[in-house]
Amino acid sequence: MIPAAFDYVRAGSADEVVAALGEHGDEAKVIAGGMSLLPLMKLRLATPTVLVDAGRLDDLSYVRDAGDHIAIGALTRHRDLETSQLLGEACGVLRGVAAEVGDNQVRHRGTLGGSVAHGDPASDLPAVLLALDATFVVQGPSGRRELAAAAFFEGFLETALAPDELLTEVRVPKTGPDAWAYQKFNRRAQDWAIVGALAVQVAGATRVALVNMGTTPLRASGVETALAEGAAPKAAAAHAAEETEPPADLNASSEYREHLARVLVQRAIEGAHV
Numbered sequence: 432m433i434p435a436a437f438d439y440v441r442a443g444s445a446d447e448v449v450a451a452l453g454e455h456g457d458e459a460k461v462i463a464g465g466m467s468l469l470p471l472m473k474l475r476l477a478t479p480t481v482l483v484d485a486g487r488l489d490d491l492s493y494v495r496d497a498g499d500h501i502a503i504g505a506l507t508r509h510r511d512l513e514t515s516q517l518l519g520e521a522c523g524v525l526r527g528v529a530a531e532v533g534d535n536q537v538r539h540r541g542t543l544g545g546s547v548a549h550g551d552p553a554s555d556l557p558a559v560l561l562a563l564d565a566t567f568v569v570q571g572p573s574g575r576r577e578l579a580a581a582a583f584f585e586g587f588l589e590t591a592l593a594p595d596e597l598l599t600e601v602r603v604p605k606t607g608p609d610a611w612a613y614q615k616f617n618r619r620a621q622d623w624a625i626v627g628a629l630a631v632q633v634a635g636a637t638r639v640a641l642v643n644m645g646t647t648p649l650r651a652s653g654v655e656t657a658l659a660e661g662a663a664p665k666a667a668a669a670h671a672a673e674e675t676e677p678p679a680d681l682n683a684s685s686e687y688r689e690h691l692a693r694v695l696v697q698r699a700i701e702g703a704h705v
């Protein structure tokens with residue numbers, strides 16, 4: 432449970448993070464809240480030789496009204512999301528689901544950017560951002576680029592981020608305070624979802640996303656199509672496990688996860704007042 436030796440660089444700006452990542456190459460890793468990276472290092476599943484600490488970049492911690500969308504700094508802690516009045520009014524789903532992440536300690540340390548960059552399909556917030564068609568702003572050595580959430584999550588703990596890039600901002604549409612529901616099935620309140628299901632209305636259509644039903648967060652497109660064609664929640668939810676590859680582990684078999692997905696999606700659709 433002791434990490435391998437590493438050097439530590441505390442960055443004072445996003446530019447410094449990118450420069451340090453460029454200097455140290457694939458051996459370097461950004462650390463934000465450390466809630467996902469440090470456990471991996473303690474198990475020696477991650478052995479970066481240099482940690483570039485972005486955790487004190489306060490200028491990347493914000494929730495702002497940017498006109499047609501809400502802009503959120505990548506270093507914004509889950510706790511700041513769950514207590515943001517602006518988010519509660521303009522994108523209640525993100526505020527509400529942030530309150531479901533881990534426990535208080537995790538939410539006070541963990542960041543939105545870390546949750547996204549880690550690319551864990553069992554995480555709650557990436558599924559929300561996928562459902563919202565969020566945009567990720569990324570800074571690298573040749574400047575900034577924007578990535579759609581649908582193109583970002585590539586595999587288990589794999590994303591479209593290059594090793595020398597820093598996620599700086601997440602942009603979400605204004606969906607209002609309500610018209611969403613998240614069903615998180617777990618054994619203890621602070622645990623990751625065994626399966627999670629989200630339904631949210633965006634611009635008059637219902638989006639449905641799944642947590643821990645494959646190697647990435649997933650959109651339940653069969654459910655969305657059925658709803659758009661007028662299916663009732665139960666009939667639409669029958670499509671929830673289509674095109675998923677749920678894992679099997681000590682918590683649940685793949686078949687049980689498929690069953691859970693159908694049950695939870697129905698509840699989420701009904702909860703979102705579709």
Ligand SMILES: Cc1cc2nc3c(=O)[nH]c(=O)nc-3n(C[C@H](O)[C@H](O)[C@H](O)COP(=O)(O)OP(=O)(O)OC[C@H]3O[C@@H](n4cnc5c(N)ncnc54)[C@H](O)[C@@H]3O)c2cc1C
Nearest residue numbers: 461463464465466467468533541542544545548554555598
């Ligand atoms: C006990 C416990 C329970 C938890 N329960 C849940 C849960 O129920 N639901 C849930 O969703 N999550 C859960 N988590 C994970 C938590 O949400 C983490 O905060 C989050 O996954 C990672 O955020 P972080 O800031 O700590 O990232 P870190 O651990 O610092 O980094 C994670 C990864 O992202 C990279 N990274 C971080 N920030 C950036 C950036 N801005 N740009 C580029 N790369 C970056 C790092 O290099 C690293 O690879 C739990 C964690 C713990 C320890």
